[in-house]
Amino acid sequence: MQKKGNGAEGRERRQPTRHRGVTRTKRADGKVVYEINFQGPRGDGSYGTVWETLPDGAKLSDAIARRGEYIGKVESGEKLPVRQRRKLRLSELADQWEEQARLRASTLKLYRGHLDRHVLPVLGHRPAQSLDVEDVLSLIHELERKGLSAHTVKGALSPLSKVMDFAERRKIIARNPLRLLHEGDRPSAPHSEMRSLGSDDEIERFLNAAATVSPETYAMLATAIFAGLRQSEELGLRWQDINFTDEVIHVRGQLGRDGVWRPVPKTERGFREIVMDEGLGRILREHKARSRYSGPTDYVFGTSIGTPLHYRNATRRSLTPTLERAKLIGDGQQRFRWHDMRHTAITLWIDEGHDKGWVSEQAGVSIRVMEDTYQHLFNRQAKSVRARAVRHERLGKIMERTGRKTAQQTGER
DSSP states (O other), X not given: OOEESSSOTTSOEEEEOSSTTEEEEEOTTSOEEXXXXXXXXXXXXXXXXXXXXXXXXXXXXXXXXXXXXXXXXXXXXXXXXXXXXXXXXXXXXXXXXXXXXXXXXXXXXXXXXHIIIIIHHHXXXXXXXXXXXXXXXXXXXXXXXXXXXXXXXXXXXXXXXXXXXHHHXXXXXXXXXXXXXXXXXXXXXXXXXXXXXXXXXXXXXXXXXXXXXXXXHHHHHHHHHHHOOOHHHHHTOBGGGEETTTTEEEEOEEEOTTSOEEEOOTTSTTSXXXXXXXXXXXXXXXXXXXXXXXXXXXXXXXXXXXXBOOHHHHXXXXXXXXXXXXXXXXXTOOOOOTHHHHXXXXXXXXXXXXXXXXXXXXXXXXXHHHHHHHHHHHHHHHHHHHHHHHHHHHHXXXXXXXXXXXXXXXXXX
């Protein structure tokens, strides 16, 4: 991936090579120079990075050899000299973070896109050590000035925060400035950007329509609504991931947009167990009995020949015809996406009275993300619980009073 070193046309263009810690830079005068970087312990007890630009005329092999010298010194116990430390531009820090990031390929691609389009053109030239909360606020204001939605601005802040967390862990900066943002500093995405099936009648109409498309469609969409899986997680499910005895679904992998199954790292929240209620268990048992591919490693929702089901085909052949038959699209109705079935599942869990910790574990997200996205639903549920309690107390007193009067009238007779 080609990147501009400072986000401007006509200046240096930095490009990673196939060799870790070696970058190739084409300068404005047309000359090519190589730069190396390597992290290790410093003589002052900190953990830092050596950066060195090789002389003009140096080749790729020279850069690889020079970096190898540093690796040999550190492996032999030698400390990196403090004087070689230099301030890292945010663009360089982002490259280092990307090299070590343990994220899904699709997530990393999304984060990199946000950095390249929204963050680095504004802050990429700045030394990472100099960035503070005011710079982050300026970035937010600049993106909002450009007319970007709250959802997009929040999406840009997420990878920036991860880059700064990476820098803090390696003592490149003292503290991630994004942690100093107040609650009102982050843009708040309007709830209208999400849609869920809002009533039991609407869910029933949706599932009845799915059953008329095909039994497979019914099982797949019911799983999306009642298990709250991401589409990639659901399409990556294998029969060995479903434990009918313990009534849980193990989320261990996902099917990428490229059709390749990849494991979910155990360090991620996505690696989890989802409680499977009795009704969903029955649906999946019936689906398994119908399937020609029901071995442990077979896909739960695959094609007619047992291969992975592409996400576009799942939408086009299952979700879209279901929405059409249920009359849930068109006529000015808000667009309903696959991800909105996940919103429906989370809404149902909240309405059932589950707390934030339980819901966040089931959904595979942090409590902070849960609060940012669904706090209004938790607030509504809390008010509903209080209202029911007050109503129950009032009705109880009314029934008690009317009961006494009824008893008196009966005694008088």
